Amino acid sequence: MSAIQTFDNLDYAFPAKPKALTEEQKAEYRARIKSLLEKHNAVLVAHYYTDPEIQALAEETGGCVSDSLEMARFGRDHDAETLIVAGVRFMGETAKILTPHKTVLMPTLKAECSLDLGCPPQDFSDFCDQHPDRTVVVYANTSAAVKARADWVVTSSMALELVEHLDSQGEKILWAPDRHLGNYIQNQTGADMIMWQGACVVHDEFKVKALQDLKKVHPEAAILVHPESPQSIVAMADAVGSTSQLIKASQEMPNETFIVATDRGIFYKMQQLEPNKTFIEAPTAGEGATCRSCAHCPWMAMNGLEAIANALETGGEQHEIHVDPELAEQAMKPLDRMLAFSAQLKR
Known part of the structure; x- marks a missing residue:
């Protein structure tokens, strides 16, 4: 992994929550x-x-x-x-x-x-310039300027397949910005990848010890994990995937209870599709502790x-x-490649 400046620890000015409505x-x-x-x-x-x-x-x-x-x-x-x-x-x-x-x-x-804030366009462009031999693959969670600098844009639902494809062509990858998702893909594919050191404030806060303790309370529960989570959390998962893939897993797996390590907004769709199943938030440090997102993007x-x-x-x-x-014209090129590749996967 390349030793570059880490931006994910910036002291983000988190917004105030919208006022409650009657x-x-x-x-x-x-x-x-x-x-x-x-x-x-x-x-x-x-x-x-x-x-x-x-x-x-x-x-x-x-x-x-x-x-x-x-x-x-x-x-x-x-x-x-x-x-x-x-x-x-x-x-x-x-x-x-x-x-x-x-x-x-x-x-x-x-x-x-x-992830967007933690990948400033000029710093990222400079990083790309240092590695001109690599194919630049950026996650969708980036600015238009970062996308314009990329060869490919991907979402978490297709990133694994795209990197497998590029690796099969002998291409070396420069990945940005989420280091956890990048590490997951590298572990799954064995591809030659260097990472930008970004992280999602929601997924970065899930805690292994607390998750282990929760699993003891609910031994029958399946653990669903988004790959933006740290490797130690991913290692505990019964299923790993994007938002849409986790929703599908909650429908297809036989378990009646699920511990879910992603933003709790996803529970609406999971409960809508599976009203008789139980969905539990994977633990963070908790309100009033060191947690900044507490499983919901501010x-x-x-x-x-x-x-x-x-x-x-x-x-x-x-x-x-x-x-x-x-x-926009420059950013459209890798986005077009993403949409075309995704359409191929659906065939």
Whole structure:
């Protein structure tokens, strides 16, 4: 592994949680949003990690609840003129790159991602320049500028297969930004990889000893782990995979109880599909301890009903995603490769 500067320990300025709404206020905002979506020929696209009420609203209004790859596909293929992306900033950027002719709004442009923040474009470009013989593969959780510097963009649902393919062609990989996902892929494939040293604030906080103790309390439970988690957590897993792969595992595995090591926003879909099964959060340090995310991305939590309504009503600089056309054209190349490779996998 290359000895480079680690950015994942930056003291991120975490956002405040949206103010709590009464049930009456929630009902009013839901009704307003439904009306505004129709008025603006808009569709709501939400990530699995957003709060349950946002995912439910996306489903009720004919939108999409999915991982980042399916969000990108859905937004590209939908006939709505406006996309409102409930997720984090890189997801809005990706939607704009894929559909430059559409208006792309976000509930807030301040919804960041620690993997994106921890991979500054100029520092990453310099790192790539130091290794010109390597194929640059970046995770979707990066800025448009980082994607533009890459040969390939991948999501966690297809990263393993893509690296296997590149390795079979004799290519050496420069991977960014999540070191845990990179290490998992390297261990699975044996590929020649060097890593950028980023990490997700949610997945990095799962604790082995606490997970071992929880497993003793629920010995019948299967452990589901996202590969952005540390290797010691992955080693305890009964199934490892992306958000969509973990949801599928919760449906297909015979266990009635699951301990889930990823953002707790995923529980909405798991419980919706398997209402008779029990899902338990994998432990972090806990509220009031050293935990900063406590199994829920603080930026994903910014996608509240009030913010969605404001975005649809006002648009403008506070909500609309813009990507420089020249940068978008460059970033589109690895994104196109990703979509084409993903389509091949589905055949």
